[in-house]
Amino acid sequence: MITLIEMGKQAQAAEQQLSQLATVKKNQVLKTMAKQVRQASPEILKANAIDMQNAEKNGVRKVMLDRLQLDKERINSMAEGLEQVAGLADPIGEELKGWTTEAGLDISQVRVPLGVIGMIYEARPNVTVDAAALTFKAGNAVILRGGKEAINSNQALVTALRRGLQTEEVSVDSIQLITDTSHETATALMQLTDYLDVLIPRGSAKFIKMVVDKAKVPVIETGAGNCHVYVDEGADLQMATDIVVNAKTQRPSVCNAMEKLVVNQAVAAKLLPMVAEALKPFNVDLRGDERAKQILPEISSATEADWGTEYNDYIMAIKVVDDLDQAIAHINRYNTKHSEAIITNNYAHSERFTKEIDAAVVYVNASTRFTDGVEFGFGAEIGISTQKLHARGPMGLNEITSTKYVVRGNGQVRK
Template sequence: MQAINEIGQAAQNAAFTIGQLATPKKNQVLTAMAEALVAATPTILAANQQDMAAAANNQVRQVMRDRLQLDAERIADMAAGLRQVATLADPIGMIDKGWQTEAGLQITQQRVPLGVIAMIYEARPNVTVDAAALTFKSGNAVILRGGKEALQSNIALATVLQQVLTEFDLPAAAIQLITDTSHETAQALMRLNEYVDVLIPRGSGQFIQTVVQTATVPVIETGAGNCHVYVDADADLAMARDIVVNAKTQRPAVCNAMEKLVVHQQVAAEFLPQLAAALTPYQVELRGDAAAQAILPAIKLATEADWGTEYNDYILAIKIVPDIGAAIRHINHYNTQHSEAIITNNYAHSQQFTKQIDAAVVYVNASTRFTDGFEFGFGAEIGISTQKLHARGPMGLAALTSTKYVVLGSGQVRQ
C-alpha cells in the first residue's frame, strides 16, 4: 500500500503548513472555495448524475439515493457552510486557561491542530465539503475516503477545493480524496499510524463498529442513530404529532431521524390514531408492542430486534410505557447515545429526562432532526460523536483541536 503511505506523508507535510496559517488567510481561502463550488455547479451535477444512474442500476433504496443526490440548492448549502465556517472564531491559538505557579512559571493551555484527520464515510457528498472546511479552518490536513456510490461526486468536489488551494499557493495535499474504494485500501488507511492522528468514520452502526474493530489509529465513533421520541402523559399532543412527523419523515435516512416512538399509556389511545393518520401520506410502516397493536390493530407486532434497529427508512416502532421511568429505562437500553427527545409540559419530567438519558443530545419539545453542526451554529460538522472521550455530539472546529501547555520561565530550576 505504498500509495496510501505517500498520501499519508503528503498530508502530514501539508498539515504543518496549514497549521501555521493566519486566520484571515484561512477565511479568504474558505470564501474562495465557496465561490468556486457555486461556479462549478454544472460540473458537479454532471458527476452526481453518474453516481445517481449507477445507484439506480444497482437498485439502491430511494431513501439512500436521497442522501446521494445533489442539486443546485444543495451545492449552494455547501457553499453557505464554507462561508459560515469562515465567519467562526478560529480555535487555533485560543487560550483555554492560564495561571502562575508557586515557582513563578507562567502556564497557558492553548488550542492546537490535531494534525492529519482521516475520514471514511458512505454515500453523502456533502461530507466531503463539510470535512474539508472544518479541518482546514482548524489547521489540519484531511484524507477523505468516501463510498463508491458517491465517487464521481466526491472527485468533482475535491477537485474544486484543491484547485483553490493551489491558487493560493497552498499544498493541495491538505485535502486529499482516496479514489480507490476497495476494502483493502480502507483497511490500510485505518492502520496508517505513522501519519494519521485520528480517524472519523461516518455511516451505519455496523460500518462504524467494523472500523473500530479494525483500526489501529485512534477512532472517534460517530453517527449511528437509533433515536427516540417520548410522548409524556403531560404532552401537548398536537405538538407531539408535528414533531414525530418531522423527526421521522423529513429525511428518514439520516442519523438524527427518529426511529422509535415511546408513548405514555395515559395518552396512547388518543395520540396513536392521530399520529397514524398524520403519517399515512408518507407511507410509514408502523410496528409496535402488544399494547400499541391493541390500539392500532393493522400494525405489525414489533420484535426484540426492532427495538435496537436503525431503520434509515419509512419505518417506525412504537413502545407504550406506564411512566417516565420506564420510558427512560427503555431508551437507555436500546439507544445509540445519539439524540433523544421528550415531549412534555411537565417541568419536573423534562428535567428528569435530560438528567437521566444517556445521549449526546437530549431535547425537550423539539425534533431530533436539529442534531446537526449547521443547525447548532458550527457552520458544518465533521460528524456527530456518540462516544464520551474527547468530543461528544456535533463536532465543530473546537472538536478538531487538541491542547498544548506553553510554559514561560525566567531561569527557574526544580529543587
C-alpha cells in the first residue's frame, strides 16, 4: 500500500502543475469531472450499496444512514456542484495590494494557492466531491480522508474524479484519497507537516476537537456555534419574534442556528409570550432563568450547563438581562465566537454590540442563519471558521488561498 509520505510527495509534484493551470483549463477539468461522475453512476451506486449494507450490519443510526445513502439524484447534484464551481470566479492571480517603496521597488501582493490541503471528515460522501471541486478550483492539491463507513462510495467517486483529471491530462495526484481508514493513518495525516500546508476537518464539534488536539499540521477549525439573539429595549417585537423563530427552527441541527435568547427586562414581559406562542408549532423545549420563568411559568429551569451548550436541536434557553452591558457580558462569556445578533432600534446600542461582541459574524436585525458562504455571496462554502487565524467566518474559495509578494526592481540593493 502507498504510504502517506509518498502521497504527500505526489501531491506536491501535482501542485507544481496545478498552481500554474489557466482558469479556462481548470473550468474545463471541472466540467469533465462532472461528466465522469455522471457516467460512473452505476459503479458509484454499487459501491454505496456495499457501504449501506455494512453500515446496517454495524447498527449505524438511521440519521447517519440517510447521510450515507446515494441515489441517482444525489449523484447528479454532486455533478452539478462541480459545474457550479467551474462557474465561480478564479481567486488565483488576483492582485490584493500594490505600491512602490522608498527604494523604488514595485511590490504587488497576489493570490496564490495554499498548496496541499488535507481534508478529514466523517460519513457524508458528498463532502468528497465538494472539497475536491473547491480545492482544485483554488489551485490546491488535496488529500482526502473520509469516514470508514463511506469508504467504498468515496473510492468510486474519487476514481471518477481522477478519470476526469486524466482525460484532461492534469496530474491525477491533484486529488488523492486515503483508503486505509485506520485511526493510525488519520493521526499520521494530521502530523504530515512536511507535505501538508493546512488541514481542514469537517464533522461534529467532538470530532473537530479531536483533530485540533492531535494535529501538528496547521488546522482551520470549523463548526461549533452556541449562537445568541439579544432583544433590546425598544426593539420591534414582531421582527424579534420572526427572527427568533427563523434562527431557532429553520434548521436547528446546523451551527448557525440560534441556541439562546437574551432579553432586555424592559421588553421581556411582552416578548416572551409572543415567542413562546410562535414557537409552539415546532415543539421547542424552552428553558428559562428565574426572571424568564416568572413570565413563562410553564417552562423548565435553565441550569449553568445550558448557557454553554450548543443543542443543535429544538431546545432554547432564555436569559433576562438588565441592560446591554449584561447582555454583552453574558454573550462574550458563553458564546463560541460564531454568530450573534442584536434586535434593536437604538443606533448607539447597535454600534456597541457589533464592536464589543467577539464573534466571526455579528448581526443587527437579521437571523443568525445567514452565516453561510452561499448566503454571503461566495458561491460555495468549504466550512465556517471559528478561529481568528487565517480565515474567520464563512470560507469560500478566497479562504483556501495564500499570497505571495512579487517585487520588481531595476537593480536595487539595500543600504
